[in-house]
Amino acid sequence: MSDTKILIIGAGGQIGTVLSEKLCEIYGKANVFATDLKPNLEKNILALDVLDKDALSQIIKDNKINEIYHLAAILSATGEKNPKWAWDVNMGGLFNVFESAVEFKVNKVFYPSTIAVFGEEIPLQNTPNHIPLIPATVYGISKVAGELWASYFYNKFGLDVRSIRYPGVIGYQTLAGGGTTDYAVDIFHSNAKNELYQCFLSEDTTLPMIFIDDCIRATIEIMQAPIDQIKVRTSYNIAGVSFSPKEIYEAILKFNPNFKIEYKPDFRQAIAISWPQSIDDSLAKNDWGWKPNFDLDEMTKIMIQEVAKWYHTSNN
Ligand code: NAD
Ligand code: AKB
Numbered sequence: 001m002s003d004t005k006i007l008i009i010g011a012g013g014q015i016g017t018v019l020s021e022k023l024c025e026i027y028g029k030a031n032v033f034a035t036d037l038k039p040n041l042e043k044n045i046l047a048l049d050v051l052d053k054d055a056l057s058q059i060i061k062d063n064k065i066n067e068i069y070h071l072a073a074i075l076s077a078t079g080e081k082n083p084k085w086a087w088d089v090n091m092g093g094l095f096n097v098f099e100s101a102v103e104f105k106v107n108k109v110f111y112p113s114t115i116a117v118f119g120e121e122i123p124l125q126n127t128p129n130h131i132p133l134i135p136a137t138v139y140g141i142s143k144v145a146g147e148l149w150a151s152y153f154y155n156k157f158g159l160d161v162r163s164i165r166y167p168g169v170i171g172y173q174t175l176a177g178g179g180t181t182d183y184a185v186d187i188f189h190s191n192a193k194n195e196l197y198q199c200f201l202s203e204d205t206t207l208p209m210i211f212i213d214d215c216i217r218a219t220i221e222i223m224q225a226p227i228d229q230i231k232v233r234t235s236y237n238i239a240g241v242s243f244s245p246k247e248i249y250e251a252i253l254k255f256n257p258n259f260k261i262e263y264k265p266d267f268r269q270a271i272a273i274s275w276p277q278s279i280d281d282s283l284a285k286n287d288w289g290w291k292p293n294f295d296l297d298e299m300t301k302i303m304i305q306e307v308a309k310w311y312h313t314s315n316n
């Protein structure tokens with residue numbers, strides 16, 4: 001029986017859905033408490049608003065939680081529509097998690113950051129881990145602040161916060177949650193429905209992305225790494241695979257030569273071009289052994305197969 005008692009906050013989202021399942025497999029269902037603003041009894045997701053500090057504290061105390069995965073956030077595109085709300089959720093939620101974790105002596109906290117922390121004054125290729133962080137979105141600003149608070153809580157209170165800057169995550173289990181990289185999930189749904197895909201980024205907008213299996217493995221690997229391997233206390237860059245809308249479209253065409261796309265860039269184009277095109281993840285590789293497994297073709301094959309199942313079952 002595992003001694004690890006895990007709380008996942010934001011478990012109903014794109015990453016949380018898959019991470020919760022994986023953590024249940026590793027640590028046992030009885031040791032994983034999946035929560036979200038939107039509860040889902042079928043998926044064992046309990047109601048928790050991370051902005052409600054008393055409710056958060058109660059759940060940590062009652063269940064003797066010693067690890068937290070804090071995923072709840074408002075992503076880049078949604079955040080730009082309501083910046084103050086995005087700031088309140090992203091910062092208020094994080095503060096509640098860090099303060100409660102210190103109060104109840106939680107061993108480890110996972111806090112995902114993002115490629116959205118980058119902005120002006122970066123090399124777009126192989127963007128290094130340590131470089132000025134001048135993001136263009138409220139989401140990026142909140143994640144830069146979050147990284148700095150993670151480092152502060154580690155240095156001041158010894159709270160073992162571990163963080164990764166995820167690229168755009170591509171998975172088939174859910175739709176994506178209001179980001180600029182969502183097109184790379186949406187495109188597979190249009191393909192499965194034999195619809196024309198209207199892409200909200202221009203055809204040559206290259207961005208760093210990662211397949212969901214690599215994303216989840218990275219998360220578990222950094223959390224399981226011995227503490228002396230975690231040397232970056234803000235957040236680690238990790239790379240998966242970089243591509244443009246044109247390149248992913250061409251990868252899908254190999255499976256469906258009739259698939260059609262048109263490009264209608266909207267406000268997300270300006271966000272996308274402020275982000276890196278590829279990421280230097282040498283610190284994650286050296287410190288805790290990070291290595292991605294999926295390239296564009298392998299990921300495309302799995303996405304096409306799995307997204308097709310959405311439209312052949314009545315579950316979604
Ligand atoms: P998502 O939007 O799919 O899921 C977020 C979940 O948080 C949702 O289920 C939502 O209901 C929940 N939530 C929102 N407000 C809440 C609140 N007040 N209390 C509790 N739950 C609340 O997001 P995701 O894609 O799963 O992202 C998870 C984390 O990973 C986020 O912190 C995000 O910044 C980070 N991240 C994601 C990506 C990506 O491409 N998906 C890339 C980089 C970083
Ligand atoms: C978004 O596009 O906002 C997210 C991210 C890269 O953080 N997918």
